[in-house]
Amino acid sequence: MTARPAIGIVGLGTMGLGIAQVYAQAGFPVIATDAHQPARDSALARLGDTLQSRVTAGRLTEADRDATLARLTVAGDLAELAPCQLIIEAIVEKLEAKQALFAALEPLIAPDAILATNTSSLPIHAIADGLKHPDRTLALHFFNPPPAMKLVELAPHAGTSPTTIARAQQWTEAAGKTVILCPDRPGFIVNRCARPYYGEALALLSEGRSAAEIDAAMTAAGYKLGPFALIDLIGADINLAATEGMHAAMRQHPRYLPFPALKAQVASGNLGRKTGKGFVFLDPPASPPADAAAIALRIEATLVNEAHWLLAEGGTTPEGIDTAMRLGLNFPRGPFEALAKYGRPAILAELARLRAVAPDALKPRYDPAPGLETK
Template identity: 40%
Template sequence: MDDETDIDDTLGHVAVVGAGAMGAGIAQVAAAAGHRVWLVDAAPGAAERAVASTRTALDGRVAKGRLGADEADGILERIEVATSVGDLPECALVVEAVPESLELKREVFGALAESQPPSTMLATNTSSIDVDAVADAVADPERVLGLHFFNPPVAMRLVEVVQGSQTSRAFVEHAVRLVQAWGKTPVRCRSTPGFIVNRVARPFYGEAQRLVEAGVADAATVDHVLREHGGFPMGPLELTDFIGQDVNLAVGTSVWEQTGRDERYAPTRLQQQLVERGDLGRKTGRGVYRWEGGRAVLDQPDLELAARLVGGPVETDPLARTLAMLVNEAVDLVHRGEATAEDVDTAMVLGVRYPKGPIAWGRELGFDTVERTIVALDAAFPGGRYRPSPALRDGGLT
C-alpha cells in the first residue's frame, strides 16, 4: 500500500486472536468503541470463557454505577466467538494476542494473511518480539505493525504503536487514529528491542537487583529509597514480584538477546535464582517478599542506612544510580530516532506510572550531571553496562 493511500476510518469489524486476559480486554475495548468484534482462540472453550468473564466484569461495573446496563449489554452483543482464524469475516483490524512465542505468532499471521484481504491491518500485541520477525510470515508486510496494550487493557490508557521497517505510514497513521478513537493514548516507536517502556524500564529493575546482590542494602531499604525519595508508586523489587519474576526476567532476557547480549541489559543472578527456585512473587506467594492476599508483606527498611545512601557516593546511591540510568536509556532511544522525547515521557508516565518522564527528569537534573554519574559508575563497574549515551555528551536533548 502506498504511504499516501487513505484508509477508511469508519467503524469496521475487529477480530482478536487469543482469548487470554489481554485478548479479552482488547476485545472489550474495541466493542465498547462500537465495533463488532470476533474473539478466537485455539483452545476449546477459551473464547467462550473469556466472554463470560467479560460479562462478569461488566456486571460488576454496572452494580457500582460505573456503567449503564444498556451500555454493558451493547458491548456484550457486539462480541462474538469464532471457531478459527479461517472462519473470521473480513475485518478492518485483526489483533494477535497469543503467548510470546515467535513461532506461534508467525503461524497466526501466516493464516491471517491467507484469509484476510490486503486492506486488513494486522497487529501484534507483543511486548518485546520484533515486529519485522513477525511480519516475515506475511507476503505484504507493510500492513503489519505492533499495537502493544498494557495490562489490563480496559483500564490502561497507553498503547505503543510499533512500526516495523516495512510498515506503511498509512497503516501507522490509521492505527494512531483508531487507538485515539478507542479512548487510549498512542505513542509511536520503531520496532526496537523492548519498544519504549520495556526498554527504558530495564535499569529500574536491574540497578535495584544489583545493589541487593552486592550487599549494599536489603530489598526493603532499596524499595523504600525509590518510593519515598524517588516518588515511584512501588519499589522495583516489589514491582518485579507483582509482575512475576519469571515474566520480568523473560522480557529482560529478550531485550538482552535482541541487543546482541549487550551488558547493559544482562539479567542478574539474583533474579535468575528466584525463578529457578520457583519464587515468582505474588502468584506463588513468595518472591523477594512473602505475599498474602495479593499484597506483599514488606520487611522493615533500614531508615538510617537509606538516609546515608541517598546523596552519598553514586556507586551505592540507589536513587542516583537508577535515575541516571533511566535518563541515559531514554536519551539514547531518542538519539537513535526510535521515538520522540515526548512519546518516551508519555509512555513511562502512563505505562509504568513514573512520577515524571525520564527526559523531563534529565532536564531537571541536568544532562551534564547525569553524564558525570554514568561516567563515575562506568569507572567503578567497567564492562560496558554503564556507558554514556552520545546525546548526553552532546548536552542532552535540549
C-alpha cells in the same frame, strides 16, 4: 465521530479478551476467535463477569454492559473475520505461530485490512516476513490489563505503510487509548527503558544494600512502587525472562545483565505476590535511608541513559518515551523529565562515578549514550 469498523481478535486469553473489551466498549463491533474451543465457549461469559463487576462497582451502566456484550461475536473459524479492517492477534508468543496465523488470514481479508500483533518480544519485521502485503503489518502492544492500561505502543516495521499506521492509530485512539509510536526494537519503549530500574536496584542489592531500603529511596523520590515491589508484582520469573530476552536480543550487553540475585530469587521459588513471598512482598515498608537521594540519582541516571540509547536508534521522541514510561509503569516522571530535574552535568557525573567504581565487566553499563554526552 470516527467510523468504527469491525475489529478482529485472534486469541481469547488474558490479553485478547481484554483487547476485545477495549474496542467493544468504545462502540466497535468485534469478531473474535481462538484455536481452543473452551476459550471460545467461555469468552462471552468471562467478558460478562468482568463487565458485571464494573456495574456492581457503579462504573458501568447495565445498558452499556449489554451493548458491549452485544458487540462481541465469537467466531468458530478465521474465515468469519473477513469483514474486519483491523485484526489483532494475541496468541501464543511464538514467531512461527504468529507467521502462520497471518499467512492464513491474508487471503481471507480485504487487501488493505491491517494485521496487528500484540507481541511483547518478537521482531515485527520477522512476523511480516513472507506476507503478500507486509506493508499492512505492525504491532499494537497493549499492557495488562488492557481495559485499565491507557498506553498502547504502536511499532511499525520499516515496510509498514503510513496509511496502515494512521488507521491503526486513529481507531485505537477512538477506543480511548494513548498511542505512542515506537521503533521495531526489542522491548519497544517501556520494556526496554524500564530495565535499569530493576537492574541498577539489583546492582545495589549485590553491593550489600537491602531491597527494602532501595525501595524506600525510590518511593521517597516519588515512585509509587520501588523496583523490588514492582518485581514482586510482575513475578520474579517473568522479570527474569524479560531481562534474559533483552540481554540476548542486545547481544549480551551488560546494561541488560540478568543479575545473579534475580536468578537466585527465581530459584528460591519466592516469585512475589503470586507465591505469597518475594523480595519485599508482605514486609512492612522501611524508612528511606540517609542516602536515599543518592540511590534515586543512581537509578534515575541509568534510566536517563537507557532512554538516550533508545532515542539514538531512531523511531521515537523524548516526549513519546516520557509518556510511555509514565503511562506504562506509573512512573512519576519520564527519563527526559528526570534529566531536566537533575540537569545534564549531574547525570553525566553520576554515570562517570559509577563507571569508575564498577568492576571491569560492568563498566560498559555506564557508558553515556551519544546524544546524552554531546548536547
